[in-house]
Amino acid sequence: MNLLFIADPLESFKTYKDSTFAMMREAQRRGHAIAACEPQDLLWQRGSAVTAHVRDITLTGQEQAWFSERGQRAVALQDFDAVLMRKDPPFDAEYFYATHLLEQAERDGARVFNKPGALRDHPEKLAIMEFPQFIGPTLVTRDAEDIKRFHAEHQDIILKPLDGMGGMGIFRVGPDGLNLGSITETLNRHGAQSLMVQKFLPEIVDGDKRVLVIGGRPVPYCLARIPQGSEVRGNLAAGGKGVARPLTARDREIGEALGPVLQARGLLLVGLDVIGDCLTEINVTSPTCFQEIHDQTGCDVAALFVDALEAA
Structure with missing residues (x-):
C-alpha cells in the first residue's frame, strides 16, 4: 500500500516512544511505501481534489x-x-479545518483513518458522557454555582478544561473547598467557557490506564500512567511513570463494549483512559503508548494496528 501520515514535523519525533514512528516502521517492514506531511501542507483549489505537498521517506x-x-x-x-491523520492535539481551529479538508478528500475517494467526521464528533473529554454506565460522577458546565453544588455533594473533585491535553490545567479541590472559586474563574474564564468536573477517583494512585482499542478490539495490555510524588496527574507529559499491565476484567468490559460502537463510526484506533473501574476520556486524535507496551510486554501493538489497517 501507499500510505500518507499527516503528523507533526518528522524532525520533532522522539522515535524511542513515538507511536506514529512505530506504525511507520511496521508498515515499511511489510513493504508499504510511506509519505508524510503536516496539516499545513494540505490544499484544496476550486475544481480540484484535495492535495498535499508530501515527503516520500524511507526509515x-x-x-x-x-x-x-x-x-x-x-x-x-x-x-x-x-x-x-496522526497530528497531535490541541484540537484547535486549524485542526478543525483540516478535518473538513480531509472530509472533502473522502468525497474525492480517499480513505482516511481515523475518519475526519468522527474526529470532530468525539471531543476527547465530552465523548465519555455518551456512556454513563462506565463513568464516575461527572458534570460539564460553565456555571460556578453548579460547580459549587457538585463539590458540596462529592467533596473531593477534579476540574479540567475541555480542550486540555497532557494533563494541562487539571486541578483537585478537596473537602475544604480551598481555592474552588479562583480555580473555577480561571478555567471557565468568568463564565465564558465550559469545563468538566468529576468526582476524584482515589484509584489514580494505581495509575491512569491507557487501554488501546484497534479495529474494535481492546489490546490485551494497557499502560498505567502512575503519578509521581505529590502529583495528582498520571499523564506521561506531567511526569507520570508508565507501567504496562494486562487488562483487568473491567478494562476489557469497557473496551469490548465501546470498541464496536466506535469502530462503526470510523474510529480505527482509540485510546480509552480508565482510572480504577471508571472511563475518564476517549482519545481519538493521536492515541499513543504503542512502544511502551511493546517494550515491556512484547505485545506488538504496531503490528496489530497495521493488521487492522490492511483489513480496513
Missing part, C-alpha cells in the same frame, strides 16, 4: 537520522491507499 533504522527523504511532490489524497 533508515538509525537512532538520529531515522529517515531519509526520497523526494517531495504534490499528490491528491485519493491517490493513496490510506491516509492516517
